[in-house]
Amino acid sequence: MKSLRLLLPLALGIAVLATWEFLVRHFEVPKFVLPAPSLIATDLVREFPKLMAATWTTLRIVLIAFALAITSGIALAVLFSQSRLVEFALYPYAVILQVTPVVAIAPLIVLWSGYEHIDRALLILAWIVAFFPVLSNTTLGLKSADHNLIELFRLYAASRWQILTRLQLPTALPYLLNAMKISGGLSLIGVIVAEFAAGTGSDTGLGWIIIESGNRLHTETMFAALVILAALGVVIFFALTALEWLLLHRWHESAVRQQA
Amino acid sequence: MTLLRLSGIERTFDNGLQALAGLSLDVAEGAFVSLVGPSGCGKSTALRIVAGLIAPTAGTVAWPHDRPELGFVFQEPTLMPWSDVLTNVRLPLDLQVVARREANARAETALGRVGLGGFARSYPRELSGGMKMRVSIARALAAQPKLLLMDEPFAALDEFTRQALNDDLLKLWAEDGLTVIFVTHSVFESTYLSSRVVVMTPRPGRVAAEIDLPSPRGRHADYRLSGEFAENARQVSGALRSTMEPRA
Numbered sequence: 001m002k003s004l005r006l007l008l009p010l011a012l013g014i015a016v017l018a019t020w021e022f023l024v025r026h027f028e029v030p031k032f033v034l035p036a037p038s039l040i041a042t043d044l045v046r047e048f049p050k051l052m053a054a055t056w057t058t059l060r061i062v063l064i065a066f067a068l069a070i071t072s073g074i075a076l077a078v079l080f081s082q083s084r085l086v087e088f089a090l091y092p093y094a095v096i097l098q099v100t101p102v103v104a105i106a107p108l109i110v111l112w113s114g115y116e117h118i119d120r121a122l123l124i125l126a127w128i129v130a131f132f133p134v135l136s137n138t139t140l141g142l143k144s145a146d147h148n149l150i151e152l153f154r155l156y157a158a159s160r161w162q163i164l165t166r167l168q169l170p171t172a173l174p175y176l177l178n179a180m181k182i183s184g185g186l187s188l189i190g191v192i193v194a195e196f197a198a199g200t201g202s203d204t205g206l207g208w209i210i211i212e213s214g215n216r217l218h219t220e221t222m223f224a225a226l227v228i229l230a231a232l233g234v235v236i237f238f239a240l241t242a243l244e245w246l247l248l249h250r251w252h253e254s255a256v257r258q259q260a
Numbered sequence: 261m262t263l264l265r266l267s268g269i270e271r272t273f274d275n276g277l278q279a280l281a282g283l284s285l286d287v288a289e290g291a292f293v294s295l296v297g298p299s300g301c302g303k304s305t306a307l308r309i310v311a312g313l314i315a316p317t318a319g320t321v322a323w324p325h326d327r328p329e330l331g332f333v334f335q336e337p338t339l340m341p342w343s344d345v346l347t348n349v350r351l352p353l354d355l356q357v358v359a360r361r362e363a364n365a366r367a368e369t370a371l372g373r374v375g376l377g378g379f380a381r382s383y384p385r386e387l388s389g390g391m392k393m394r395v396s397i398a399r400a401l402a403a404q405p406k407l408l409l410m411d412e413p414f415a416a417l418d419e420f421t422r423q424a425l426n427d428d429l430l431k432l433w434a435e436d437g438l439t440v441i442f443v444t445h446s447v448f449e450s451t452y453l454s455s456r457v458v459v460m461t462p463r464p465g466r467v468a469a470e471i472d473l474p475s476p477r478g479r480h481a482d483y484r485l486s487g488e489f490a491e492n493a494r495q496v497s498g499a500l501r502s503t504m505e506p507r508a
Binding site for chain 2 (some may be wrong): 003099148149151152153157158165167250251252
Protein backbone atom coordinates (compact mmCIF):
# COMPACT_ATOMS: atom_id res chain seq x y z
CA MET A 1 0.00 0.00 0.00
CA LYS A 2 2.76 2.38 1.01
CA SER A 3 4.91 1.64 -2.05
CA LEU A 4 1.83 2.02 -4.22
CA ARG A 5 1.34 5.56 -2.96
CA LEU A 6 4.84 6.36 -4.15
CA LEU A 7 4.90 4.30 -7.34
CA LEU A 8 1.53 5.30 -8.73
CA PRO A 9 2.11 9.07 -9.04
CA LEU A 10 5.67 8.37 -10.22
CA ALA A 11 4.42 6.08 -12.99
CA LEU A 12 1.78 8.60 -13.99
CA GLY A 13 4.38 11.37 -14.15
CA ILE A 14 6.68 9.33 -16.35
CA ALA A 15 3.77 8.40 -18.64
CA VAL A 16 2.74 12.03 -19.01
CA LEU A 17 6.32 13.15 -19.75
CA ALA A 18 6.77 10.37 -22.31
CA THR A 19 3.50 11.27 -24.05
CA TRP A 20 4.47 14.94 -24.00
CA GLU A 21 7.87 14.16 -25.53
CA PHE A 22 6.30 11.95 -28.19
CA LEU A 23 3.57 14.43 -29.16
CA VAL A 24 5.98 17.38 -29.41
CA ARG A 25 8.31 15.39 -31.65
CA HIS A 26 5.57 13.78 -33.71
CA PHE A 27 3.70 17.01 -34.47
CA GLU A 28 6.92 19.08 -34.63
CA VAL A 29 5.57 21.68 -32.18
CA PRO A 30 7.79 24.80 -32.26
CA LYS A 31 9.95 24.87 -29.13
CA PHE A 32 8.88 28.40 -28.18
CA VAL A 33 5.28 27.16 -27.91
CA LEU A 34 5.94 23.93 -26.06
CA PRO A 35 9.48 22.60 -25.58
CA ALA A 36 9.93 18.84 -25.13
CA PRO A 37 10.78 17.61 -21.60
CA SER A 38 14.23 16.55 -22.82
CA LEU A 39 14.91 20.08 -24.04
CA ILE A 40 13.79 21.54 -20.70
CA ALA A 41 16.10 19.12 -18.88
CA THR A 42 19.02 20.07 -21.13
CA ASP A 43 18.33 23.74 -20.53
CA LEU A 44 18.10 23.14 -16.80
CA VAL A 45 21.61 21.69 -16.90
CA ARG A 46 23.07 24.30 -19.25
CA GLU A 47 21.63 27.28 -17.35
CA PHE A 48 22.22 25.67 -13.96
CA PRO A 49 24.56 28.32 -12.47
CA LYS A 50 22.30 31.18 -13.50
CA LEU A 51 19.20 29.37 -12.27
CA MET A 52 20.83 28.49 -8.94
CA ALA A 53 21.86 32.10 -8.38
CA ALA A 54 18.30 33.19 -9.11
CA THR A 55 16.92 30.46 -6.84
CA TRP A 56 19.09 31.62 -3.99
CA THR A 57 18.04 35.26 -4.54
CA THR A 58 14.38 34.27 -4.37
CA LEU A 59 14.77 31.71 -1.58
CA ARG A 60 16.70 34.14 0.64
CA ILE A 61 13.86 36.64 0.50
CA VAL A 62 11.26 33.88 0.98
CA LEU A 63 12.99 32.68 4.13
CA ILE A 64 13.41 36.14 5.61
CA ALA A 65 9.80 37.08 4.80
CA PHE A 66 8.60 33.77 6.28
CA ALA A 67 10.59 34.29 9.48
CA LEU A 68 9.25 37.84 9.76
CA ALA A 69 5.69 36.64 9.15
CA ILE A 70 5.99 34.01 11.90
CA THR A 71 7.56 36.28 14.51
CA SER A 72 5.32 39.28 13.83
CA GLY A 73 2.23 37.06 13.56
CA ILE A 74 2.92 35.36 16.90
CA ALA A 75 3.84 38.63 18.59
CA LEU A 76 0.66 40.35 17.44
CA ALA A 77 -1.48 37.32 18.33
CA VAL A 78 -0.01 37.31 21.85
CA LEU A 79 -0.73 41.02 22.11
CA PHE A 80 -4.31 40.38 20.97
CA SER A 81 -4.73 37.64 23.58
CA GLN A 82 -3.56 39.97 26.33
CA SER A 83 -5.61 43.00 25.39
CA ARG A 84 -9.03 43.01 23.78
CA LEU A 85 -8.64 46.75 23.14
CA VAL A 86 -5.52 46.25 21.03
CA GLU A 87 -7.29 43.48 19.16
CA PHE A 88 -10.35 45.64 18.51
CA ALA A 89 -8.13 48.50 17.28
CA LEU A 90 -5.78 46.55 15.03
CA TYR A 91 -7.63 43.51 13.75
CA PRO A 92 -9.70 45.32 11.09
CA TYR A 93 -6.51 46.71 9.56
CA ALA A 94 -4.87 43.32 9.52
CA VAL A 95 -7.92 42.05 7.63
CA ILE A 96 -7.82 44.98 5.19
CA LEU A 97 -4.14 44.31 4.52
CA GLN A 98 -5.00 40.68 3.91
CA VAL A 99 -8.01 41.11 1.60
CA THR A 100 -6.48 43.78 -0.65
CA PRO A 101 -4.89 41.90 -3.57
CA VAL A 102 -1.13 41.98 -3.19
CA VAL A 103 -0.65 42.60 -6.92
CA ALA A 104 -2.56 45.84 -6.48
CA ILE A 105 -0.43 46.97 -3.56
CA ALA A 106 2.82 45.95 -5.24
CA PRO A 107 3.38 48.98 -7.50
CA LEU A 108 3.12 51.31 -4.52
CA ILE A 109 5.55 49.32 -2.41
CA VAL A 110 7.96 49.06 -5.35
CA LEU A 111 7.71 52.80 -5.89
CA TRP A 112 8.47 53.54 -2.26
CA SER A 113 11.34 51.13 -1.87
CA GLY A 114 12.88 52.30 -5.14
CA TYR A 115 14.11 50.20 -8.05
CA GLU A 116 17.62 50.05 -6.65
CA HIS A 117 16.28 48.29 -3.50
CA ILE A 118 13.76 46.02 -5.15
CA ASP A 119 14.51 43.24 -2.64
CA ARG A 120 12.97 45.37 0.11
CA ALA A 121 9.73 45.62 -1.86
CA LEU A 122 9.75 41.85 -2.43
CA LEU A 123 10.30 41.27 1.28
CA ILE A 124 7.45 43.55 2.34
CA LEU A 125 5.02 42.11 -0.20
CA ALA A 126 5.81 38.51 0.69
CA TRP A 127 5.43 39.37 4.37
CA ILE A 128 1.99 40.92 3.74
CA VAL A 129 0.81 37.71 2.08
CA ALA A 130 2.34 35.30 4.59
CA PHE A 131 1.64 37.12 7.82
CA PHE A 132 -2.14 36.91 8.12
CA PRO A 133 -2.60 33.12 8.40
CA VAL A 134 -0.08 33.08 11.26
CA LEU A 135 -1.83 35.93 13.06
CA SER A 136 -5.31 34.56 12.52
CA ASN A 137 -4.59 30.94 13.46
CA THR A 138 -2.36 31.74 16.42
CA THR A 139 -4.97 34.15 17.78
CA LEU A 140 -7.59 31.41 17.54
CA GLY A 141 -5.20 28.92 19.17
CA LEU A 142 -4.40 31.20 22.09
CA LYS A 143 -8.13 31.59 22.72
CA SER A 144 -8.79 27.86 22.54
CA ALA A 145 -7.23 26.90 25.85
CA ASP A 146 -9.31 24.40 27.85
CA HIS A 147 -11.67 26.37 30.04
CA ASN A 148 -11.27 24.05 33.01
CA LEU A 149 -7.49 24.26 32.75
CA ILE A 150 -7.70 28.05 32.86
CA GLU A 151 -9.75 27.75 36.05
CA LEU A 152 -7.22 25.34 37.48
CA PHE A 153 -4.39 27.77 36.72
CA ARG A 154 -6.35 30.54 38.39
CA LEU A 155 -7.03 28.34 41.42
CA TYR A 156 -3.27 28.03 41.90
CA ALA A 157 -2.90 31.79 41.46
CA ALA A 158 -0.99 31.51 38.16
CA SER A 159 0.31 34.77 36.68
CA ARG A 160 -0.71 35.92 33.20
CA TRP A 161 2.79 35.00 32.05
CA GLN A 162 2.40 31.45 33.40
CA ILE A 163 -1.00 31.09 31.76
CA LEU A 164 0.43 32.35 28.46
CA THR A 165 3.58 30.23 28.40
CA ARG A 166 2.33 27.07 30.06
CA LEU A 167 -1.21 26.91 28.73
CA GLN A 168 -2.07 29.25 25.86
CA LEU A 169 1.07 28.90 23.76
CA PRO A 170 1.14 25.07 23.91
CA THR A 171 -2.56 25.06 23.01
CA ALA A 172 -1.82 27.34 20.05
CA LEU A 173 1.12 25.28 18.78
CA PRO A 174 -0.87 22.96 16.45
CA TYR A 175 -2.72 25.99 15.06
CA LEU A 176 0.57 27.81 14.50
CA LEU A 177 2.17 24.84 12.76
CA ASN A 178 -0.80 24.51 10.45
CA ALA A 179 -0.60 28.22 9.66
CA MET A 180 3.10 27.83 8.90
CA LYS A 181 2.36 25.22 6.26
CA ILE A 182 0.06 27.73 4.56
CA SER A 183 2.37 30.71 5.05
CA GLY A 184 5.48 28.86 3.82
CA GLY A 185 3.86 28.39 0.42
CA LEU A 186 2.42 31.90 0.48
CA SER A 187 5.85 33.46 1.12
CA LEU A 188 7.11 31.85 -2.07
CA ILE A 189 4.03 32.97 -4.00
CA GLY A 190 4.36 36.46 -2.52
CA VAL A 191 7.95 36.87 -3.64
CA ILE A 192 7.24 35.67 -7.18
CA VAL A 193 4.12 37.85 -7.51
CA ALA A 194 6.17 40.81 -6.28
CA GLU A 195 8.92 40.05 -8.78
CA PHE A 196 6.34 40.07 -11.56
CA ALA A 197 4.81 43.29 -10.27
CA ALA A 198 8.22 44.95 -10.06
CA GLY A 199 8.98 43.69 -13.55
CA THR A 200 12.45 45.14 -13.69
CA GLY A 201 15.13 46.74 -11.55
CA SER A 202 17.86 45.17 -9.49
CA ASP A 203 15.99 41.89 -9.02
CA THR A 204 17.47 38.68 -10.42
CA GLY A 205 15.20 36.09 -8.84
CA LEU A 206 13.33 33.20 -10.44
CA GLY A 207 10.32 35.39 -11.21
CA TRP A 208 12.55 37.70 -13.18
CA ILE A 209 14.10 34.77 -15.06
CA ILE A 210 10.61 33.75 -16.15
CA ILE A 211 9.72 37.25 -17.35
CA GLU A 212 13.00 37.72 -19.16
CA SER A 213 12.92 34.27 -20.80
CA GLY A 214 9.33 34.92 -21.84
CA ASN A 215 10.33 38.16 -23.53
CA ARG A 216 13.05 36.32 -25.46
CA LEU A 217 10.81 33.35 -26.26
CA HIS A 218 13.17 31.07 -24.31
CA THR A 219 10.22 28.94 -23.28
CA GLU A 220 12.42 26.03 -22.14
CA THR A 221 14.09 28.31 -19.56
CA MET A 222 10.65 29.41 -18.35
CA PHE A 223 9.81 25.75 -17.79
CA ALA A 224 13.14 25.10 -16.09
CA ALA A 225 12.47 27.97 -13.65
CA LEU A 226 8.97 26.60 -13.07
CA VAL A 227 10.36 23.16 -12.25
CA ILE A 228 12.66 24.70 -9.65
CA LEU A 229 9.83 26.79 -8.19
CA ALA A 230 7.58 23.75 -7.86
CA ALA A 231 10.41 21.79 -6.24
CA LEU A 232 11.04 24.66 -3.85
CA GLY A 233 7.37 24.78 -2.85
CA VAL A 234 7.30 21.03 -2.25
CA VAL A 235 10.50 21.12 -0.17
CA ILE A 236 9.12 23.95 1.98
CA PHE A 237 5.87 22.06 2.50
CA PHE A 238 7.56 18.81 3.47
CA ALA A 239 10.03 20.53 5.76
CA LEU A 240 7.15 22.15 7.64
CA THR A 241 5.16 18.92 7.72
CA ALA A 242 8.21 17.19 9.21
CA LEU A 243 8.53 19.94 11.80
CA GLU A 244 4.85 19.52 12.67
CA TRP A 245 5.25 15.78 13.12
CA LEU A 246 8.34 16.30 15.24
CA LEU A 247 6.57 18.64 17.64
CA LEU A 248 3.12 17.02 17.80
CA HIS A 249 3.45 13.28 17.30
CA ARG A 250 3.78 12.46 20.98
CA TRP A 251 0.60 14.09 22.07
CA HIS A 252 -1.66 15.66 19.48
CA GLU A 253 -4.74 13.90 18.14
CA SER A 254 -3.92 14.82 14.54
CA ALA A 255 -0.65 12.90 14.72
CA VAL A 256 -2.02 9.84 16.50
CA ARG A 257 -2.38 6.86 14.24
CA GLN A 258 -5.83 5.27 14.33
CA GLN A 259 -5.87 2.15 16.44
CA ALA A 260 -7.71 -0.56 14.63
CA MET B 261 -14.34 22.39 64.12
CA THR B 262 -15.96 24.29 61.28
CA LEU B 263 -13.68 24.65 58.30
CA LEU B 264 -16.03 26.50 56.02
CA ARG B 265 -19.30 28.35 56.48
CA LEU B 266 -21.51 29.32 53.54
CA SER B 267 -24.31 31.72 54.47
CA GLY B 268 -27.11 32.79 52.19
CA ILE B 269 -25.14 32.26 49.01
CA GLU B 270 -26.91 33.51 45.90
CA ARG B 271 -25.66 33.52 42.39
CA THR B 272 -27.35 34.94 39.33
CA PHE B 273 -25.57 34.76 36.00
CA ASP B 274 -25.34 37.54 33.45
CA ASN B 275 -28.07 35.94 31.37
CA GLY B 276 -30.49 36.25 34.30
CA LEU B 277 -30.34 32.58 35.23
CA GLN B 278 -30.44 32.15 39.00
CA ALA B 279 -28.34 29.15 39.97
CA LEU B 280 -28.33 29.48 43.76
CA ALA B 281 -30.86 31.09 46.10
CA GLY B 282 -29.78 31.22 49.70
CA LEU B 283 -27.45 28.26 50.09
CA SER B 284 -26.24 27.92 53.67
CA LEU B 285 -23.96 25.14 54.77
CA ASP B 286 -21.34 24.39 57.40
CA VAL B 287 -18.54 22.02 56.54
CA ALA B 288 -16.65 20.48 59.46
CA GLU B 289 -12.97 19.77 59.20
CA GLY B 290 -12.31 16.17 58.22
CA ALA B 291 -15.83 15.65 56.87
CA PHE B 292 -16.68 13.99 53.60
CA VAL B 293 -19.63 16.02 52.36
CA SER B 294 -21.56 15.17 49.21
CA LEU B 295 -23.76 17.65 47.40
CA VAL B 296 -26.54 15.75 45.68
CA GLY B 297 -29.20 17.22 43.51
CA PRO B 298 -30.86 17.17 40.10
CA SER B 299 -29.00 18.49 37.05
CA GLY B 300 -28.71 22.25 36.96
CA CYS B 301 -29.38 22.76 40.68
CA GLY B 302 -26.23 24.82 41.09
CA LYS B 303 -23.99 22.14 42.67
CA SER B 304 -21.05 22.97 40.43
CA THR B 305 -21.64 26.69 40.87
CA ALA B 306 -21.49 26.25 44.65
CA LEU B 307 -18.20 24.36 44.33
CA ARG B 308 -16.70 27.11 42.14
CA ILE B 309 -17.78 29.74 44.63
CA VAL B 310 -16.04 27.81 47.42
CA ALA B 311 -12.92 27.61 45.25
CA GLY B 312 -13.04 31.36 44.68
CA LEU B 313 -13.30 30.89 40.91
CA ILE B 314 -16.55 32.84 40.76
CA ALA B 315 -17.96 35.34 43.24
CA PRO B 316 -21.41 34.99 44.83
CA THR B 317 -23.99 37.64 43.94
CA ALA B 318 -24.98 37.74 47.61
CA GLY B 319 -24.00 35.90 50.78
CA THR B 320 -20.64 35.12 52.32
CA VAL B 321 -18.01 32.42 52.19
CA ALA B 322 -16.31 32.36 55.57
CA TRP B 323 -13.24 30.43 56.71
CA PRO B 324 -13.37 30.54 60.54
CA HIS B 325 -9.67 29.67 60.64
CA ASP B 326 -7.33 30.22 57.73
CA ARG B 327 -8.37 29.46 54.18
CA PRO B 328 -6.82 26.06 53.65
CA GLU B 329 -4.87 24.91 50.62
CA LEU B 330 -7.44 23.77 48.02
CA GLY B 331 -7.46 21.03 45.46
CA PHE B 332 -9.99 20.83 42.62
CA VAL B 333 -10.93 17.81 40.53
CA PHE B 334 -13.13 18.44 37.51
CA GLN B 335 -15.66 16.20 35.82
CA GLU B 336 -13.19 15.80 32.97
CA PRO B 337 -9.60 14.79 33.74
CA THR B 338 -8.54 18.23 32.42
CA LEU B 339 -4.93 17.27 31.74
CA MET B 340 -2.47 19.11 29.50
CA PRO B 341 -2.16 16.76 26.50
CA TRP B 342 1.27 18.13 25.54
CA SER B 343 2.80 17.24 28.91
CA ASP B 344 3.61 13.83 30.30
CA VAL B 345 1.90 12.53 33.43
CA LEU B 346 4.61 13.70 35.84
CA THR B 347 4.58 17.24 34.45
CA ASN B 348 0.80 17.32 34.71
CA VAL B 349 0.87 16.22 38.34
CA ARG B 350 3.65 18.73 39.06
CA LEU B 351 1.60 21.65 37.68
CA PRO B 352 0.40 23.15 41.01
CA LEU B 353 3.97 22.99 42.32
CA ASP B 354 5.43 24.50 39.14
CA LEU B 355 2.95 27.36 39.32
CA GLN B 356 4.07 27.99 42.90
CA VAL B 357 7.68 27.81 41.69
CA VAL B 358 8.66 24.91 43.95
CA ALA B 359 12.21 23.74 43.20
CA ARG B 360 12.19 21.14 40.44
CA ARG B 361 13.82 18.37 42.45
CA GLU B 362 11.38 18.66 45.33
CA ALA B 363 8.43 19.11 42.96
CA ASN B 364 9.36 15.92 41.11
CA ALA B 365 9.64 14.00 44.37
CA ARG B 366 6.25 15.19 45.56
CA ALA B 367 4.61 14.52 42.20
CA GLU B 368 6.05 11.01 42.13
CA THR B 369 4.78 10.35 45.62
CA ALA B 370 1.31 11.53 44.63
CA LEU B 371 1.39 9.33 41.53
CA GLY B 372 2.39 6.33 43.61
CA ARG B 373 -0.51 6.94 45.97
CA VAL B 374 -3.08 6.76 43.17
CA GLY B 375 -1.44 3.59 41.84
CA LEU B 376 0.23 5.10 38.78
CA GLY B 377 3.86 4.91 39.92
CA GLY B 378 5.08 3.48 36.61
CA PHE B 379 3.35 5.98 34.36
CA ALA B 380 5.29 9.19 35.05
CA ARG B 381 6.56 9.43 31.46
CA SER B 382 3.34 8.43 29.71
CA TYR B 383 1.22 10.97 27.89
CA PRO B 384 -2.46 11.46 28.77
CA ARG B 385 -3.65 10.06 25.44
CA GLU B 386 -1.96 6.76 26.25
CA LEU B 387 -4.07 6.29 29.38
CA SER B 388 -7.61 4.99 29.94
CA GLY B 389 -10.37 7.22 31.30
CA GLY B 390 -9.98 5.89 34.84
CA MET B 391 -6.22 6.35 34.77
CA LYS B 392 -6.57 9.92 33.54
CA MET B 393 -8.90 10.63 36.44
CA ARG B 394 -6.29 9.16 38.81
CA VAL B 395 -3.71 11.53 37.34
CA SER B 396 -6.14 14.37 37.93
CA ILE B 397 -6.51 13.33 41.59
CA ALA B 398 -2.75 12.96 41.97
CA ARG B 399 -2.34 16.50 40.64
CA ALA B 400 -4.76 17.79 43.27
CA LEU B 401 -2.91 15.82 45.99
CA ALA B 402 0.51 17.08 44.90
CA ALA B 403 -0.32 20.51 46.31
CA GLN B 404 -1.05 18.81 49.66
CA PRO B 405 -4.51 20.34 50.05
CA LYS B 406 -6.56 20.34 53.23
CA LEU B 407 -9.82 20.72 51.32
CA LEU B 408 -10.51 18.76 48.17
CA LEU B 409 -13.32 19.95 45.89
CA MET B 410 -14.59 17.38 43.41
CA ASP B 411 -17.12 18.13 40.66
CA GLU B 412 -18.74 14.85 39.55
CA PRO B 413 -15.28 13.39 39.00
CA PHE B 414 -16.36 9.82 38.28
CA ALA B 415 -19.57 10.47 36.34
CA ALA B 416 -18.06 9.50 32.99
CA LEU B 417 -16.51 6.23 34.20
CA ASP B 418 -17.85 2.71 34.06
CA GLU B 419 -19.25 1.12 37.21
CA PHE B 420 -16.20 -1.02 38.13
CA THR B 421 -13.72 1.80 37.62
CA ARG B 422 -15.92 4.12 39.60
CA GLN B 423 -16.17 1.74 42.56
CA ALA B 424 -12.41 1.21 42.58
CA LEU B 425 -11.83 4.98 42.54
CA ASN B 426 -14.44 5.46 45.30
CA ASP B 427 -12.52 3.07 47.55
CA ASP B 428 -9.17 4.65 46.74
CA LEU B 429 -10.57 8.10 47.37
CA LEU B 430 -11.84 7.06 50.81
CA LYS B 431 -8.40 5.68 51.60
CA LEU B 432 -6.69 8.94 50.60
CA TRP B 433 -9.27 10.93 52.56
CA ALA B 434 -8.63 8.89 55.70
CA GLU B 435 -4.83 8.88 55.36
CA ASP B 436 -4.48 12.61 54.83
CA GLY B 437 -7.19 13.81 57.16
CA LEU B 438 -8.69 15.61 54.18
CA THR B 439 -11.95 17.46 54.03
CA VAL B 440 -13.83 16.65 50.83
CA ILE B 441 -16.77 18.36 49.16
CA PHE B 442 -17.99 15.98 46.52
CA VAL B 443 -20.60 16.91 43.92
CA THR B 444 -22.51 14.02 42.40
CA HIS B 445 -25.94 13.15 41.05
CA SER B 446 -25.64 9.57 42.21
CA VAL B 447 -27.52 8.62 45.35
CA PHE B 448 -25.47 5.44 45.79
CA GLU B 449 -22.12 7.12 45.32
CA SER B 450 -22.95 9.82 47.85
CA THR B 451 -24.29 7.28 50.34
CA TYR B 452 -21.19 5.12 50.02
CA LEU B 453 -18.65 7.92 50.31
CA SER B 454 -20.02 10.48 52.68
CA SER B 455 -20.14 11.26 56.33
CA ARG B 456 -22.83 13.74 55.40
CA VAL B 457 -25.08 14.09 52.37
CA VAL B 458 -26.48 17.51 51.48
CA VAL B 459 -29.54 17.26 49.25
CA MET B 460 -30.20 20.33 47.14
CA THR B 461 -33.42 21.60 45.60
CA PRO B 462 -33.87 22.02 41.85
CA ARG B 463 -32.71 25.37 40.47
CA PRO B 464 -32.36 27.84 42.06
CA GLY B 465 -30.50 25.62 44.48
CA ARG B 466 -30.45 25.69 48.25
CA VAL B 467 -30.19 23.03 50.91
CA ALA B 468 -33.29 20.82 51.08
CA ALA B 469 -32.02 18.28 53.62
CA GLU B 470 -28.83 17.29 55.39
CA ILE B 471 -28.37 13.65 56.27
CA ASP B 472 -25.63 12.54 58.64
CA LEU B 473 -24.32 9.08 57.95
CA PRO B 474 -21.90 6.85 59.85
CA SER B 475 -18.31 7.77 59.10
CA PRO B 476 -17.04 6.07 55.97
CA ARG B 477 -13.62 5.59 57.62
CA GLY B 478 -12.38 2.06 57.00
CA ARG B 479 -15.35 1.31 54.76
CA HIS B 480 -15.18 -1.90 52.80
CA ALA B 481 -16.62 -2.70 49.40
CA ASP B 482 -18.95 -5.26 51.07
CA TYR B 483 -20.81 -2.33 52.59
CA ARG B 484 -22.47 -1.84 49.21
CA LEU B 485 -24.33 -5.12 49.75
CA SER B 486 -25.36 -4.46 53.36
CA GLY B 487 -28.83 -3.66 54.59
CA GLU B 488 -27.45 -0.57 56.31
CA PHE B 489 -26.26 0.80 53.00
CA ALA B 490 -29.65 0.13 51.41
CA GLU B 491 -31.41 1.86 54.28
CA ASN B 492 -29.15 4.93 54.07
CA ALA B 493 -29.54 5.10 50.30
CA ARG B 494 -33.31 4.91 50.70
CA GLN B 495 -33.15 7.84 53.10
CA VAL B 496 -31.09 9.97 50.69
CA SER B 497 -33.24 8.95 47.76
CA GLY B 498 -36.41 9.85 49.69
CA ALA B 499 -35.06 13.29 50.56
CA LEU B 500 -34.12 13.86 46.94
CA ARG B 501 -37.54 12.77 45.71
CA SER B 502 -39.37 15.03 48.12
CA THR B 503 -37.51 18.06 46.70
CA MET B 504 -38.71 17.18 43.22
CA GLU B 505 -42.35 16.41 43.97
CA PRO B 506 -43.84 19.91 43.94
CA ARG B 507 -42.67 20.29 40.36
CA ALA B 508 -43.12 16.82 39.01
